[in-house]
Amino acid sequence: MPAMAGKTLYDKIWDAHLVAEDAGEAILYIDLHLIHEVTTPQAFAGLRAEGRKVRRPDRTLAVADHNVPTEGQALGVGAVADEEARLQLQTLARNVADNGIEFFPMGDIRNGIVHVVGPEQGRTQPGMTIVCGDSHTSTHGAFGALAQGIGTSEVEHVLASQTLRQQKSRNMRVTVNGQLGAGVTAKDMALAIIGVIGTAGGTGHVIEFAGEAVRDLSMEGRMTLCNLTIEGGARAGLVAPDEKTFAYLLGKPSSPKGAAWDMAVSYWKTLFTDADAVFDREVVLDGPSIAPTVTWGTSPEDVVPITGNVPDPSTYDTPDKKAAVERALDYMGLTAGQPITDARIDRVFIGSCTNSRIEDLRAAAAVAQQAFLEGRLVADHVKAMVVPGSGLVREQAEEEGLDAIFKAVGFDWREPGCSMCLGMNPDRLAPGERCASTSNRNFEGRQGRGGRTHLMSPAMAAAAAIAGHIVDVRDFL
Amino acid sequence: MKPFTRLDGRAAPLGLANVDTDQIIPKQFLKTVDREGLAKGLFYDFRFDEQGQPKSGFVLNDPAYKGAQILIAGDNFGCGSSREHAPWALQDFGIQCVISTSFADIFRGNCLNNGLLTVELKPEEVQALMEEAKGGNHLFTVDLETQTVTAPSGAQFTFEIDKDRKHKLLKGLDAIGETLQHGVSIDVFEAKAALSRPWLERA
Numbered sequence A: 001m002p003a004m005a006g007k008t009l010y011d012k013i014w015d016a017h018l019v020a021e022d023a024g025e026a027i028l029y030i031d032l033h034l035i036h037e038v039t040t041p042q043a044f045a046g047l048r049a050e051g052r053k054v055r056r057p058d059r060t061l062a063v064a065d066h067n068v069p070t071e072g073q074a075l076g077v078g079a080v081a082d083e084e085a086r087l088q089l090q091t092l093a094r095n096v097a098d099n100g101i102e103f104f105p106m107g108d109i110r111n112g113i114v115h116v117v118g119p120e121q122g123r124t125q126p127g128m129t130i131v132c133g134d135s136h137t138s139t140h141g142a143f144g145a146l147a148q149g150i151g152t153s154e155v156e157h158v159l160a161s162q163t164l165r166q167q168k169s170r171n172m173r174v175t176v177n178g179q180l181g182a183g184v185t186a187k188d189m190a191l192a193i194i195g196v197i198g199t200a201g202g203t204g205h206v207i208e209f210a211g212e213a214v215r216d217l218s219m220e221g222r223m224t225l226c227n228l229t230i231e232g233g234a235r236a237g238l239v240a241p242d243e244k245t246f247a248y249l250l251g252k253p254s255s256p257k258g259a260a261w262d263m264a265v266s267y268w269k270t271l272f273t274d275a276d277a278v279f280d281r282e283v284v285l286d287g288p289s290i291a292p293t294v295t296w297g298t299s300p301e302d303v304v305p306i307t308g309n310v311p312d313p314s315t316y317d318t319p320d321k322k323a324a325v326e327r328a329l330d331y332m333g334l335t336a337g338q339p340i341t342d343a344r345i346d347r348v349f350i351g352s353c354t355n356s357r358i359e360d361l362r363a364a365a366a367v368a369q370q371a372f373l374e375g376r377l378v379a380d381h382v383k384a385m386v387v388p389g390s391g392l393v394r395e396q397a398e399e400e401g402l403d404a405i406f407k408a409v410g411f412d413w414r415e416p417g418c419s420m421c422l423g424m425n426p427d428r429l430a431p432g433e434r435c436a437s438t439s440n441r442n443f444e445g446r447q448g449r450g451g452r453t454h455l456m457s458p459a460m461a462a463a464a465a466i467a468g469h470i471v472d473v474r475d476f477l
Numbered sequence B: 001m002k003p004f005t006r007l008d009g010r011a012a013p014l015g016l017a018n019v020d021t022d023q024i025i026p027k028q029f030l031k032t033v034d035r036e037g038l039a040k041g042l043f044y045d046f047r048f049d050e051q052g053q054p055k056s057g058f059v060l061n062d063p064a065y066k067g068a069q070i071l072i073a074g075d076n077f078g079c080g081s082s083r084e085h086a087p088w089a090l091q092d093f094g095i096q097c098v099i100s101t102s103f104a105d106i107f108r109g110n111c112l113n114n115g116l117l118t119v120e121l122k123p124e125e126v127q128a129l130m131e132e133a134k135g136g137n138h139l140f141t142v143d144l145e146t147q148t149v150t151a152p153s154g155a156q157f158t159f160e161i162d163k164d165r166k167h168k169l170l171k172g173l174d175a176i177g178e179t180l181q182h183g184v185s186i187d188v189f190e191a192k193a194a195l196s197r198p199w200l201e202r203a
């Protein structure tokens, strides 16, 4: 290592937010704290019990997303049928009112999934430190912000002090060279990366994504990529900000305006990894060789290219691995070695903070429209739903007529929220149902007890809805 | 936070890798505004069948491990969602220490913030403990002061833990209270940031 190695982007953001060091931990200043109904009630209760106040309500933003039903939102919280969900939503409303925190309640057009709302409002900006009591906070790393999921004790800590106690992670870089092929998206890239590094591959690291294929991604694509960083075990993912980042942020409600904008941009331009910086770990992938990718098992690392087959347990040499694959195949109701495209699906879910932005909906609608022109609809045995990431995404999609396309082909067009990503609201899989899903976790029971989830891109999910089984979207192009 | 010093208790072996927090506590138990009472949801889909009847094969349903305070788990324990309900449920069930070869970062932090000790050992050491725990009815000892785990056979393994973390756990120190003692540094940081990055200040 050179005597004075340069800094990585992570190092720069870290150093700029260091308040103090105490007992071996850094006290890191937090620029933006996003909160929602599920991981905060105990934190506010803790504050009250200690007689503490929210230090920076102005740096805190609340949404209602995890629990909300995806229909009838205009009726308000009082109409939420699930009593426990209603109580959580009401508790959040009371806590934010008591503490003067900005809140987009259910039914507000600005409300939606927390990781869709932050960027859309321009609250997410390069160089910030951002936390939220949700592991997919890594999404905001797409803007070159250090964004991490935290637990409820930490939520309470941030509310009280606007800081987080933490030890620094190691630096890791994942470079994807070359260009992605037609029909291959950020989702496929992310799944391919997790397939290579494994779900614990990034543990203890912050991952910076680099390379031509990453730079080529739109902001939406970069959000999808960073969103899935946590499934590779890393708490945060980063993409250095560039002109695309600035163009996305220009004119957003909370973006800097006028002279402040120019000042912000000149600061944002300093946010990159120095050429002589050293990473603790480097992984390099070849972009052109990434195929549309789906998961076959119950962990996001269980990936297979769409042209591939489900693995055969007998080909693994360790008994543990063999048993794990057998268990996953059994849960998923798949036969060892079968082509993945033979898997017949029952449900399709297009949504979640991974893939519910306007570009995702456009990609899915393009496939749906193509099918419609060929006289094809959602397969008879398939129930398919589209859940936009926010009220504003929904509105935009309707202005573009995407909802009409979806409805014409047989998709259910819903109101925004986390929905079937985790099935805390009424949208969930029945036992044994197989779902082509654009979400982020294919864990056992994630989308409903006994439900079987295959993760894939929005275009792939739309194609599966039409075909009635998992299928290569490139056959539709 | 309750201090953690030394624990003498039964250990239950859970030999699965990549157990995620959705499995530790499924979503239907997250709709609570309290920290208490989450034991009923712990490993729900492992413990109960569709009719809500206990499944006989699952280790925590086996009377031999009744009252276990230590869980010996497979690799990458606690991956997935950041839900702190996972350590709360483990604690409410009586588990005070989890031993594995590795833990997901957010989960480990959540455990330690609640005084639930996570012990990382080498694969062969975890395997050895797993073997000894089989059959139950044994006493294991986890001593944070000496950073050791002692199995019934007398086999002893040493684990690493950050010295400041250890101090906090031993004393049961509240992280928020500690941080708020740095209030002046936070004030100074905010004042400087308002000058150097003024666009972040919302009128």
Ligand code: SF4
Residues within 6 Å of the ligand: A065, A066, A113, A114, A115, A134, A136, A352, A353, A354, A417, A418, A419, A421, A422, A439, A440
């Ligand atoms: S969409 Fe899913 S992953 Fe994203 S915030 Fe909601 S529950 Fe979490």
